[in-house]
Amino acid sequence: MNEIIAKLLNLPAKAVINTTELLDEGCTIPFISRYRKEKTGGLDEVQIGNIAQQYDRLKELSKRKETVVKTITELGKMTPALEKRIADCWDATELEDIYLPFKPKRRTRAQVARELGLEPLAQLIMLQRERDPERTAMRFVKGNVKDAAAAIKGAQDIIAETVSEDETSRNRLRATFKREAYITSKVVKAKQDTDEAAKYSDYFDFEEPLRRCSGNRLLAMRRGEAEGILRVSINVDDEEAISRLQRQYVHGKGECQQLVEEACEDAYKRLLCPSIENEFAALSKQKADEEAIGVFAENLRQLLLAAPLGQKRVMGIDPGIRTGCKVVCLDAQGALLYHDVVMAVGDRGNASAAARKFADIAHRFAAEAVAIGNGTASRETTDIVKQADLGIPHYVVSEDGASVYSASKVARDEFPDEDVTVRGAVSIGRRLMDPLAELVKIDPKSIGVGQYQHDVDQSQLKKSLDRTVESCVNLVGVNLNTASEHLLNYVSGLGPVLAHNIVEYRRENGAFTSRAQLKKVPRLGPAAYQQCAGFLRIPDAKNPLDSSAVHPESYKVVEQMAKDASCTVKELMQSPDKRKQINLNRYVTDETGMPTLTDIMKELEKPGRDPRAEIETFEFDANVHTPDDLIEGMVLPGIVTNITKFGAFVDVGVHQDGLVHISQMADRYISDPAEVVHLHQHVRVRVVEVDRRRNRIALSLRNVE
Secondary structure, eight states: OHHHHHHHHTOOHHHHHHHHHHHHTTOOHHHHHHHOHHHHTSOOHHHHHHHHHHHHHHHHHHHHHHHHHHHHHHTTOOOHHHHHHHHHOOOHHHHHHHHGGGSOOOOOHHHHHHHTTOHHHHHHHHHTOOSOHHHHHGGGOOTTOOSHHHHHHHHHHHHHHHHHHOHHHHHHHHHHHHHHOEEEEEEOGGGTTSGGGGGGGGGTEEEEEGGGOOHHHHHHHHHHHHTTSEEEEEEOOHHHHHHHHHHHHOOSSSHHHHHHHHHHHHIIIIIIHHHHHHHHHHHHHHHHHHHHHHHHHHHHHHHHTSOOOOSOOEEEEEOOSSSOEEEEEEOTTOOEEEEEEEOOSSTTOOHHHHHHHHHHHHHHTTOSEEEEESSTTHHHHHHHHHHHTOSSOEEEEOOTTHHHHHTSHHHHHHOTTSOHHHHHHHHHHHHHHOHHHHHTTSOGGGSOOOSSTTTSOHHHHHHHHHHHHHHHHHHHOEETTTOOHHHHTTSTTOOHHHHHHHHHHHHHHOSOOOGGGGGGSTTOOHHHHHHHGGGEEOTTOSSGGGGSSOOGGGHHHHHHHHHHTTSOHHHHHHOHHHHHTOOGGGGOOSSSOHHHHHHHHHHHHSTTOOOSOOOOOOOOOTTOOSGGGOOTTOEEEEEEEEEETTEEEEEOSSSSOEEEEGGGSOSSOOSOGGGTOOTTOEEEEEEEEEETTTTEEEEEOTTOO
């Protein structure tokens, strides 16, 4: 398997072998990429993730091969050559083709014909030597075979199934589909004029070569098909495909040849084409899923790694019209101090009174920043907060998924005595302080940074998003004494049980004073400790290395460095001059190589550094509040809210995100919008078109100063 993975991913075989061994030992991807660089040759997390994915796929294929061998052996049809071919096969499609003639199936027409004793007749017709096949067929007229025509028809059914199960036939048709297939979408006439069909109008009469069909278009068509609005099919030129198949099997002219021609046509229409069409439908859907999941995962990564405000006292506001603005005040650790409702906008709102109330609350609780949700009435509420002149920065925060959190068991456990509106406002405030710590409490699918998340393979989506969350949590690191159970759950080597046990231990024994204390947590054994310790930080710990990303297994190396420099570890961390004097080559051993030593020195320079960017304030154009305020050609500030393969959505402050199509992102060709923008980036865009009928706003990044 390792050689196959190495070749497939174009990676050194030794690195792949070591990586799969570490995976088999139960090591996590973040741990391997961060602390086992000597073994992997410095592979990054993406490369290790790809190895893990291919390793899992090949292990599943290996299990399938065992099933195939067992079934064929039990049928008494296994041969040494067939067994070797299966053993050497590492392609799922090829394996299923090998298995197809032996695979248990429903009682087919061919099976019925075989039971009637017509297989010898089928073989004679396939040889195409009989001058009078009808006379030959008379020898098989007996029992339920009433006449020669019935015998020939049964023989043709056997020939058709044989042709459809032949590997060469299937591979040639696959090649045809790969080169020539086109995908077609037609509207269901009865649904054409309905409101729900309007969003699929681009696909009412659509045709495109399958190889050129983008993932987002394919998923849109498949969704329309699932909703009963579209009929989608994948086709090739049937006549040409049948002709190719017949040329493969028909030799010369005559009555037998005519019968084989008819059987080939039947094989194509009834068995072969539907099978390969389904295969390509599944393959194209799988490819589209992978593309959509990849975009979703990257967007989620950018969202989770958004700049944090840090431990500041925050006033969080969840804007509302009819029910007012829900206001909360949080301390620097995110604990709820106060909540209230302020009628700021709408018929019952009073802007001046609301501004005074906001100012009073912010002053009373010494707020250092304001977080305002970006939902309904966000612009109006922001204007009132500015009117209040609080003297502290305000930030507009995405509230996607806040309602999901507020109604969840997690929120009920945190705030059993508060209603959903208060919990939602708390989530908005905490997202400003630390987006990662708050967003891990929400199902990633509810955060709203993907497309077609309900249409893609759900198990693959979950696996990808969970891996993304795990990667982000371990990249940033976690404060062992303040992290929630949900955040700890994603730390390398932990999981729900150990995360819960850590929180319970902390509650019963007080704050952790050292990483070594983790060994006292129930059920947290040596293996889990090895995986998690480097990612858990204890600020202001007695041992300064406990607040860094240096793994405890490397503490002795750092202590030796400090001893050689005639100073303490703390002094070594604080003195650039002392660190410059260290010759890393002196500390290279079989266990600790140069990659680890280099990482240690970087960590000593900036212990526990946060890789996330600094937070920035943002202001929408003060003259634009609704789509009616937009004029073609105007240039506006905006925030990137979502990225897809076909473009990026940008909020310009009018309660309706606009689309910057990929063709409008740069003055050069780009294949992926992520080359130009990232999530929550502050940009300036030009209004290209406002389609009020379809509620669409077209924007451009081109030629914008």
